Amino acid sequence: MSKLASSLGLASPGPDGDSFSLHSQRGDPFLDGDAPEIHDDDLPPLYEDSEVEAALLPRAPAEDSFLVIDPVQKDANTGITYFMHRQLDTEPETLETQVKWWAKSPPRPFVRISGTHQETVDNMGKKERKRITDFDISIELTPYLYSNAANRTAWTELRTVENEEKVRRGTVLRKRAPGAKQHIELGDAKPTLAEWCHRYCASHAGLKSFVFKRKVVGLDNQRLKDKLEGLVLSTSYRGHIDISFPVKDDTCVVFNDCKTNAWRLTSWIVWLSIFTLMFIFTWPYLFFRTKRFEVVVAEWTFSKPSATGARQFVSISEDQWYNMWGRAINKAVMEKRQGTLDQQDLLTSDMPDPVFDNPTVDGVAGILRAGVRAMNEVNRQLGWGADS
Template identity: 35%
Template structure:
C-alpha cells in the first residue's frame, strides 16, 4: 500500500545453506544422505548460492534459435523513470514526472520502452506446520515455517520485447479519460486500424491535451496462457515425495504489473506518499478521500502489454505451443532442486533459487547415481577409527530410513 523508494534495488544476496540447523530440524533423512555424498567427494563442491541473476540479453527479434539463452535465469527490470515510486508488493509503479503530462512524444517513448520489459514472474512454494507447546496446564499453538522456495520464471515469457500491445477496442467499455468506464471517446475508426494507425500515440496525444487538473495514464502488463493448476499439481507431488506432512501453499506472484503516470500537483503527490496514505487509513479518512479522488481524476486505462506463456490457453496440448518450454518440461528441470531445497529447509525470504543451485543439484544427483546411495566410508588406516566411522554411518542410515517412513513436518 505504501510507496517504496524511487530506485528499485534487487534483493541482497543470500548465503547458500545446504544443511539446516539441527536444532530446528524434525527430520534429517535426505539432508544426511546428501551430506554423506558431499563429504565423500569434497573435490566437487557446489558453487555458493547467489541471488544475483545471470544477465540475459534477449533481442526483440529472438526466435527458437535463442531459446537456450532464454532458459537461463534472468530478471528483466526496466529502466527507472524520473520520480518513480512503487507500492510495498512492487506490483504498481508510479511517476509524477511533469514532462510526461506536457509532452506526448516523451510519454509515448516511455510507455513503449516500459512495455518492452515483461512483468517479473515467480513460483513460490511455502511449507509450514503447527506446533502445540504445553507449559503446565497452558497450551499454545504456534506456526512453524518449514521452507520457502522462490524461483524466478520470468524467462519463460520469452524475454525482452516478446509482449504485444493491446489497445482498448472501440466496442469495449473502459477508462478513456473518463471517471467511469465508457465507450467514448475513441481515437480511431475501423478504417484507421486497417491502415496501421498508431493508436498508442493518439492516446498519448489525447492525454497530454486533456485539460483536467488531475489525470493518470496507465500501462498494464498481463501474463496469459500459463497452466498454473497443472504446474501446482506437479509441484505438490514433488514435495510429497520428500514425505513432507505439513501444509503446502503454492503461489505465482507477479511484480511490475502496472505503471501509472500521474499529472503533477499536490493532490497526486499526496495520494502516492506512503506516510500520508497510512495516516488516511489509520484515521479512516480514506472513506472520504477515495470517492473524492475517484470523482476528480480523469483516468486513461487503454493500453496493455500482454505476455503469453503459450500461444493458446491450457486445454489443447496437441496444438498448444509454449514460448520457451512447457510446464512439464520446466518441472522436470527443477524437480530435484525443489525437493532438495525443501529437505534442506531453504528460506528464500530475500532471494531466489537460481540456475547455479539447479545445476549444482544435478551434479550431486549424478555423483549419487554413480556411487550409489551408500558411498563407501573414507579409510584412515586406523582400524579403530575406521570401525567407528562405519558404525556411525550405519546409525545415520538407520535414522534416515526411520525418518523416511515416519515423514517430517507434521502438526504436533
Template identity: 25%
Template sequence: MSSSQPPIPQKDTSEPSYAVHRPISQPGSSSQPQSSTPTEHDDERPNTPPPYSGPTSPQMTAPPAPQPQPNYPGLPRLDYTLYSPPNFTLSTDLTTLTSYTPPLSTYPTSLLQLIQSLASIPPKPTIRIYGSTNNEIDFDVRVNIMNLIVPEDEKRRMNYVKLIGKGETGYRGDFKKSSFPEKAGLEDWCRGYCEDSAGIKQFALDRIVTNWDTSYLEGRLLSLISSTSYKGHVQISFPLTHSRVVVHSPDKVNRFFSNVAKVFTGTKKYEVIKSVWPYADIARGEPGRRCAVQEEEVWFADWRDAIRHAVIGKRKGRVTVEDRLEFLMEPRPEETGKMAEW
C-alpha cells in the same frame, strides 16, 4: 521459533492470448509493427497480430535509438535500466511503478515515448512454494521463470503490445469501465489523457503472461511435496512482479490532499494498453502449440529434484541452478532412500 504466516499472493490468472509471433518494436526502429522472422520450426499457422495490437501506429513518434546494453550471462537480454526509470517509485510488493512527474501528464510525446519503452520489457513471473505447520514456516521457496518468456534468440520472442479493442470494456478515461470512446491508437490515447482537465487522473500500462498452465504446475508441485512425506499445509502461488506502470497526475497541494480528494471525486483512469508476454502461442493441450522456450513438463522435469532438495532442506529463499548442482554433488540422506524428518 513461531512466526506469523505471511500473506500468500494469489495465483496469477492470465487472459487468453492470440497466436502471435511478433516481437515488440524496439526503440529507434520503425514505428510500424513488424512480424518476426519464421524459424525452421514454424508451422503454417498465420502470423497475424491480434486486433488493435502493436506498439505504435504510423503517426507515432519513435522513441530514441537504443544504446548498447551490457550482456549478463545467464540472464535474459533486456534493458534492465527500464525497470527503474527516473522519478518513479516501486511499490513495496514490487508490482507497480508509479510517477507523479508533471511532464508525463502534460506532454503527449513524453508519455508516448515512456509507455513505448516500458512496454518493451516483461514482468517477472515467479513460482512460490510455501509450507507451514501451526503457523510456523517450514519452507518458503521461490523459482524465477522469467527466462521462459524471454528466449535468448530475440527472433523467437512472442511478445506484443495490445491496445483496447473496439467494443471492449475497460477504463477509457472515465471513473468506470466503458466501451467508449474509441481512438485510433496509442498516440491518441496519450493525447487524450494529457488534454484531460480532471484534477485526479492516471494512465496505466499492464504487463501480463499468457498461456502459462499454472494449474498443471500446481498439481505436479503438490505431488512433489507430498513425496517428501510432509504433513503440513502447502500453498502454491504464481506471483507476477514488475507488472504495472502508473503515471499519475501531479498533486495539486500534496499527496495527502490528493488521497483525500480521490475519495470524494474518484480517479479518471486510462487503462488501454497491455504488454503481452506469452509463455506459448496457444493454450496447453491445443495441437501445434509452440512455447517461447520449453513446455511446462520439460521445465518440471528439469527442476523437480532441485525444488525437492530445497524443500527438504527447509529453505526460505530462492531456488537456483546451484541447487541443481548441489543435488547432484551433495545429496541429502532423505534423497538416497531415507525418510525426511519434519
C-alpha cells in the same frame, strides 16, 4: 500495512537420494518422461536480483529527442513503479514514447511454493495456535520468456484494450467502450496507443493516472500447480500447501503532476494517514476523484497455438521446466528452505556430496550428511509438517 496502502491507491512506505537430476530419467517418479530432455546448455544464467534488472532492462534509444524520466517511487512490495512528470501530462508524444520504452522490459513472474502447519503453543499459561512456515521457496520464470535472452528475442505485443473489455477508460469504474455491445459485430476500430495518449493529456480531471500493464500469457498455471503439489506430497508432507504465481514489475503508473498526487507518494504522509485512520476519508476521496486510464497492455507470450492447434513455446514447456527444476525443488522442500532458488540450486541438486582433504572434516561432514539423509527418509516414510 503495505497491502493496505496499496489498496488505497497510495504507494507503500519504503547424487544423493534427496536430489533430482537435470535430465529426464526413466523410472524417476518426480519427472515427466514425455517431456523433451533439457541439457545443461539450456539453463538460464546464474544471477542476483540486481543483475537480472540490469540484464533485462532495455537499452536507451539513440535518439536525442528521447526524454529519460526516472520514477518517483517504486513499491518494494508490489513492484509498481510510479511516475510524475509534467511532460507526461501535456505531451502525448512523450507519453507514447515512454510506454513503448517500458514495453521492452519484461514482467518478472515467479512460482512460489510454501508449506505451513499450525501448532499449539503455551504463551504464559495460555494455549494459542501458531502458524509455522515449513518451507517457502520461489523460482523466477523470467528467463523462459525469451527464446534468446542475450539478444532479447521474445514474443511480445504492445496492444490497447478491446472495445468490449471492461476497463477504466478515463473513468472511476470499469466499463466497455460506448456502444460496444451494439457495434461489436461491425468491427469498430479501437483507439490506438497514440489516441489514448492524446485523450489522457487532453483530460481536464484534477486527479488522473495512466496505467501501463505487463502480462504473461500462455502459461498453464494449473498444470504446473498440479505437478508441484504432487511433488511436495510425494515427500509425505502433511501440512498446508500453497502454490501461487506472483508477478513483479508488471505495472507502471503515471500520475498527473499536482500536490495531491505528490502527497500520496510521500511515505510519511501515507503512514500518518494509516496510523491516524485518516484513510477512512482519504481513500474514498482519492478513489472517486482519480480518473484512470488502464488501456495499454504489453503481453509477453510463454506459448501460443500453432496453425495445427498444437502449442508452440517461446523457450521450454511447463513439463520441461518441471523436469529441470524437480530435483532442486524436492531438495529445497526437504531442507525446509526459505528464499529464491537460482541456477546454483540446479547444479548442486545434481552434484555428489563434497569431499574434503582433511580426514577429520570428511568424517564430520559424512556424519552430518548421513544424519540429514536419515531424517529425510524417516519424514518420507512417516510424514511431516502435520498440524499439532
